[in-house]
Amino acid sequence: MTDTNGAPPAAQDDNEAAAAGIRIVAQFVRDLSFENPLAPDSLRASATQPAIDMGVEMNARGRADGLFEVDLKLSARAERDGQAVFHVEVVYGGLFQIAGVPEEALEQVLLIECPRFLFPFARRLIADVTSEGGFPPFLIDPIDFGGVYAARKAQAEAGQVGNA
Numbered sequence: 001m002t003d004t005n006g007a008p009p010a011a012q013d014d015n016e017a018a019a020a021g022i023r024i025v026a027q028f029v030r031d032l033s034f035e036n037p038l039a040p041d042s043l044r045a046s047a048t049q050p051a052i053d054m055g056v057e058m059n060a061r062g063r064a065d066g067l068f069e070v071d072l073k074l075s076a077r078a079e080r081d082g083q084a085v086f087h088v089e090v091v092y093g094g095l096f097q098i099a100g101v102p103e104e105a106l107e108q109v110l111l112i113e114c115p116r117f118l119f120p121f122a123r124r125l126i127a128d129v130t131s132e133g134g135f136p137p138f139l140i141d142p143i144d145f146g147g148v149y150a151a152r153k154a155q156a157e158a159g160q161v162g163n164a
Contacts, residue, residue: 022109023097024117025067031091034129035084042085043134050078050085054140056148060110068096070114074122076138088129088138092122112145119143 036042055075062068071093078085094114101109119142127137 021099022113022117023099024094025097026095027118027121028093028095029090029125030071030093031089032125032129033087033089034133035087036133037084037086039134042080046080048080050080052138053077053079056143058111058115058145058148060107060114066097068098068110068114070094070096070110070118072115072118072122074126074140076126076140078138086130086133086135088126088133090122090125090129092118092125094118108149112149115143115145119145 057073060068060070071091073091075089077087094117096114098109123140127139130138
């Protein structure tokens with residue numbers, strides 16, 4: 001007789017993998033802003049392409065109920081000849097249940113993996129609102145959230161070293 005629980009080893013591994021995971025409980029627009037200060041003049045065709053400045057921020061916080069709120073903030077400002085053409089900003093949030101993730105990996109899951117789930121929805125909102133503003137849809141290129149996280153982490157560590 002052997003000391004097993006009757007399940008083959010592969011089934012045990014599958015059960016452990018199923019226990020670890022990310023579940024999206026809710027998604028929502030926390031804030032949405034679109035400014036088109038020079039309309040309708042800004043909608044005329046121009047030989048000069050606008051310069052676009054993009055911003056990306058990710059924030060996360062735990063809640064008393066064990067869930068996590070994650071916010072993805074995307075902003076884009078278009079300027080032509082020193083004048084604002086449009087400015088769009090969206091804070092898209094998600095409520096996540098995280099299970100089976102070691103404490104040391106939780107920050108990365110919250111600030112890399114969760115924003116990956118939210119990004120397509122925030123991207124669509126920006127495309128829709130710029131289109132409704134009279135411009136071609138502004139489609140944001142995919143974002144390397146792992147790279148953004150690593151850069152911000154390095155920047156924060158460099159700031160701490162500089163302050164020491």
